Amino acid sequence: MKQLFFTLPSLLIALASALPAQAQDIKGNAQAGSHKNALCVGCHGIKGFHTAFPATYQVPKLSGQGAGYMSAALHAYKSGERKHPSMRTLASSLSEQDIADLAAYYESTGTGVALPPRADAGPTRAAELVAKGACASCHGENFSKPINPAYPRISGQHSDYLYEALKAYKTKDKSFVGRANPIMGGVVSQFSLAELKVLADYMGSLPGELQTLQPVRFK
Numbered sequence: 130m131k132q133l134f135f136t137l138p139s140l141l142i143a144l145a146s147a148l149p150a151q152a153q154d155i156k157g158n159a160q161a162g163s164h165k166n167a168l169c170v171g172c173h174g175i176k177g178f179h180t181a182f183p184a185t186y187q188v189p190k191l192s193g194q195g196a197g198y199m200s201a202a203l204h205a206y207k208s209g210e211r212k213h214p215s216m217r218t219l220a221s222s223l224s225e226q227d228i229a230d231l232a233a234y235y236e237s238t239g240t241g242v243a244l245p246p247r248a249d250a251g252p253t254r255a256a257e258l259v260a261k262g263a264c265a266s267c268h269g270e271n272f273s274k275p276i277n278p279a280y281p282r283i284s285g286q287h288s289d290y291l292y293e294a295l296k297a298y299k300t301k302d303k304s305f306v307g308r309a310n311p312i313m314g315g316v317v318s319q320f321s322l323a324e325l326k327v328l329a330d331y332m333g334s335l336p337g338e339l340q341t342l343q344p345v346r347f348k
């Protein structure tokens with residue numbers, strides 16, 4: 130036992146120093162990201178582009194999303210926490226540096242337009258559901274100022290994508306659909322699919338900083 134007590138910590142230290150640089154040591158470079166984005170524009174650089182498998186919906190707007198969330202989402206595909214097949218394949222091909230660069234690039238390309246203050250809580254049904262789910266307590270003012278950099282901006286995202294994302298947090302038993310995030314898993318468990326649709330339509334209709342940036346030309 131004594132031996133184990135002494136060797137285990139040193140083994141852990143040895144392991145830790147043998148691991149590649151941790152994500153937080155890697156600095157993203159937006160310009161490098163803009164070149165690596167060639168891999169992404171075929172889907173994320175086309176306004177209104179729809180994915181057809183495993184369901185048909187518009188691919189999410191990425192420009193203006195925070196770097197912390199971009200990185201968290203890409204890691205979730207890479208680890209299989211998010212099951213979407215083509216994003217899993219793509220994310221698995223990215224290095225930590227690629228992820229950091231792409232995240233920096235997308236954060237730097239939002240509209241940057243200051244949001245108008247929210248005049249009212251929107252349609253009553255949606256407002257009730259938003260209050261019940263305390264959405265603003267994490268996604269922030271106008272669902273566009275997340276309290277944690279690893280949380281997403283929601284306002285102005287495509288409604289059909291938001292609905293698929295919300296449904297995915299509820300899906301546990303499919304091979305190609307599902308998101309195992311425990312926080313949002315807890316949130317969506319309080320709602321029916323019809324209620325999630327109301328929330329997705331409402332949040333997608335709000336003004337936000339997210340946009341689809343189309344490259345001037347394809348190289």
Ligand code: HEC
Pocket residue numbers: 165166168169170171172173180188189191199202203211213215216219231281293294
């Ligand atoms: C073949 C089309 C395709 C390509 C190419 C592609 N994506 Fe995606 N991406 C999608 C689809 C579809 C989704 C939605 C997946 C889901 O429902 O979880 C998505 C989702 C994402 C998300 C999650 C967004 C959010 O709001 O949670 C990120 C981040 C992302 N993609 C980044 C990238 C990056 C970076 C690249 C290039 C390295 C890339 N994608 C290339 C189709 C694509």
Ligand code: HEC
Pocket residue numbers: 189201202205258259261262263264265266267268279280281282283286291294295308310312313316328
């Ligand atoms: C306790 C904090 C918290 C609360 C409350 C919360 N969220 Fe989230 N939300 C998160 C986190 C964290 C993520 C990122 C999960 C992931 O990485 O997949 C997220 C992700 C999402 C996404 C996916 C966005 C994308 O681009 O794919 C949607 C949509 C969403 N939340 C909507 C809502 C709605 C609607 C409510 C209220 C009914 C709500 N959230 C309440 C923390 C929260």
